[in-house]
Amino acid sequence: MTYDLNNRTAVVTGAASGIGTEIALVLARSGAKVALLARRADRLADLADKIAAEGGQALAVSADVTGDLTAAVDAIHGAFGPVDLVVNNAGVMLANPLTEGRDDEWHRMIDTNLKGLLNVTKAFTADLVAAGASGTADLVNISSIGAHLTFPNYAVYTATKAAVTHLSANLRTELGPLGVRVTNVEPGLVTSELADHMDNPEVDAHLAAWREEVPPLNPADVGDVVGFAASRPKHVNLRQIMVLPTLQV
Numbered sequence: 001m002t003y004d005l006n007n008r009t010a011v012v013t014g015a016a017s018g019i020g021t022e023i024a025l026v027l028a029r030s031g032a033k034v035a036l037l038a039r040r041a042d043r044l045a046d047l048a049d050k051i052a053a054e055g056g057q058a059l060a061v062s063a064d065v066t067g068d069l070t071a072a073v074d075a076i077h078g079a080f081g082p083v084d085l086v087v088n089n090a091g092v093m094l095a096n097p098l099t100e101g102r103d104d105e106w107h108r109m110i111d112t113n114l115k116g117l118l119n120v121t122k123a124f125t126a127d128l129v130a131a132g133a134s135g136t137a138d139l140v141n142i143s144s145i146g147a148h149l150t151f152p153n154y155a156v157y158t159a160t161k162a163a164v165t166h167l168s169a170n171l172r173t174e175l176g177p178l179g180v181r182v183t184n185v186e187p188g189l190v191t192s193e194l195a196d197h198m199d200n201p202e203v204d205a206h207l208a209a210w211r212e213e214v215p216p217l218n219p220a221d222v223g224d225v226v227g228f229a230a231s232r233p234k235h236v237n238l239r240q241i242m243v244l245p246t247l248q249v
Contacts, residue, residue, distance in 0.1 A: 001026075001224055001227070001228075002026070002029045002030045002031075002227070003026075003030040003227045003228060003230070003231035004030065004031065004231055005027055005030035005031045005032040005085075005227070005230060005231055006030075006031035006032075007031070008027075008031070008032040008033070008084055008085050008136070008230070009032065009033045009035075009080045009081060009082065009083050009084055009085065010024075010027045010032045010033065010034045010035065010083065010084075010085035010086070010087065010230075011034075011035045011037055011076060011083050011085070011086050011087065011120070011124060012024045012027065012034060012035070012036060012037065012087045012089060013037045013038065013065050013087065013088055013089050013090035013116075013120055014037075014038055014065075014089040014090030014091060015034075015036035015037060015038050015044060015047060015089070016036075016038035016039070016040040016043035016044055016047070017038075017040075017043060017192070018190070018191075018192035018219045019089055019142060019187070019190065019192055019219040019222045019223065020038065020087075020089040020090070021047055021219065022218075022219040022220040022222065022223030023087055023089060023222070023223040023226045023227075024036055024047060024051070024058065024223075025047075025050075025051065025220075025223060026220075026223040026224060026226065026227035027085070027087075027226070027227060027230070028051045028054070028056035028057065028058055029054065029056060030227055030231065031056075032085065033057040033058070033059075033080045034051065034056070034057070034058045034059070035058075035059045035061055035075075035076040035079070035080060035083070036048060036058055036059065036060050036061060037061045037063055037065070037072060037090075037120075038062070038063075038090065039062060039063070039064050040062070041060065041062035044060035044061070044062060045060050047060070048060040057080075059075070059076065059079045059080060061075050061076060064116075065090045065112065065116035065117070065119055065120050066111045066112060066115060066116045066119060067119075069119060069120065069123045072123075073123050073124070082127045082130060082131065083124050083127040083128070083131075084127065084128065084131035084132075084135065084136060084137045084138070085137070085138045085140070085230055086120065086121065086124045086128060086138070086139050086140065087140045087142070087226060088116075088117040088120055088121065088139070088140065088141045088142060088164075089142040090112060090116055090117075090120075091112060091113045091142065091160075092108055092109055092112045092113065093109070093154075093157050094108065094109055094156075094157065095153045095154045095157060095203045095207075096153055096203065097152075097153050098155050098156075105156065106156045109156055109157055109160050110156070110160055113157075113160035113161065113163075113164065114160050114163050114164065114167075117141060117164060117167075118167075121139065121171070125175075128175070128180045129175070129178050129179070129180060131179075131180075132175070132178055132179025132180040132181075133178070133179055135234070136181070136234045137179060137180040137181065138180070138181045138182075138183065138229070138230045139171065139175065139180055139181070139182045139183070140182075140183045140184075140185060140226055140229065140230065141164055141167070141168045141182070141183070141184050141185070142164075142185050142187070142222070142226075143161045143164040143165045143168065143184050143185065143186045144157075144158070144161040144164075144186055144187060144188075145186050145187065145188045145242060145244060145248075146158035146161045146162075147161040147162040147164065147165040147186060148162075148165075148186075153203050161186075164184070165184055165186065165240075168182055168183075168184035168240075169182075169184070169239075169240075172237070172239060176237065179234075181237040181238075182237070182239070183226075183229045183230075183237065183238050183239065183240070183241065184239065184240045184241070185222065185225060185226060185229070185240075185241045185243065186240070186241065186242045186243070187217060187222050187243050187244075188216075188217065188242070188243065188244035188245055188248045189210065189211065189214055189216040189217065189244075189245055189248050190216050190217045190218075190219060190221075190222060191211075191216045191217070191218060191219065192219055213247075214245055214247045214248050215245060215247065216245055217243065217244070217245050221243065222243060225241055225243050229241060
């Protein structure tokens with residue numbers, strides 16, 4: 001589906017695959033100019049070409065959300081001007097028993113899922129506040145249903161998502177009065193590349209079996225939710241949205 005997002009300018013992190021790609025497509029098809037931000041430049045270029053072929057506007061910006069974003073922000077401002085819609089989607093899911101002591105995975109998830117989100121938010125806060133003063137401005141954070149549930153072997157991942165959910169609620173108390181809507185989206189089981197980076201065969205097998213039992217969401221389903229939330233009238237803020245496969249309980 002498409003929505004009325006004409007004259008909006010968006011940034012989508014983690015746009016190179018999965019949920020991020022589908023969010024970018026929905027926003028672009030709805031009329032927004034979309035800056036695609038991720039590390040894989042080739043994937044971004046292909047997506048930007050696809051959006052352009054459909055008549056949309058997109059800018060591929062290769063950047064790491066955990067690093068210095070000055071050049072990325074300058075590129076986006078130079079091409080599209082100020083931003084009024086930021087989607088913090090970049091994230092990584094790694095799973096192992098806590099007893100394995102995989103602090104390499106812990107640091108990677110904390111750096112990307114939480115610190116990276118903060119880094120991007122900081123980079124565009126001034127844009128969002130300026131936009132919210134006279135028009136519509138949105139900060140959308142992609143969390144997880146794991147913020148509320150417990151899953152063996154996913155303790156650190158779900159902890160980072162719980163932090164995102166709580167952070168989003170607190171950011172709304174600060175940014176809401178300034179005219180910036182904050183929306184926290186919590187998907188359940190989704191078909192994506194998140195699990196491709198895990199290296200524990202037992203955990204991989206368990207996830208594969210779960211996906212056989214519970215048909216997962218398509219990333220486009222989450223993209224549709226983000227497009228819907230961002231297209232609501234300025235005075236309407238969908239604060240928190242859980243989106244689950246029907247059979248996931």
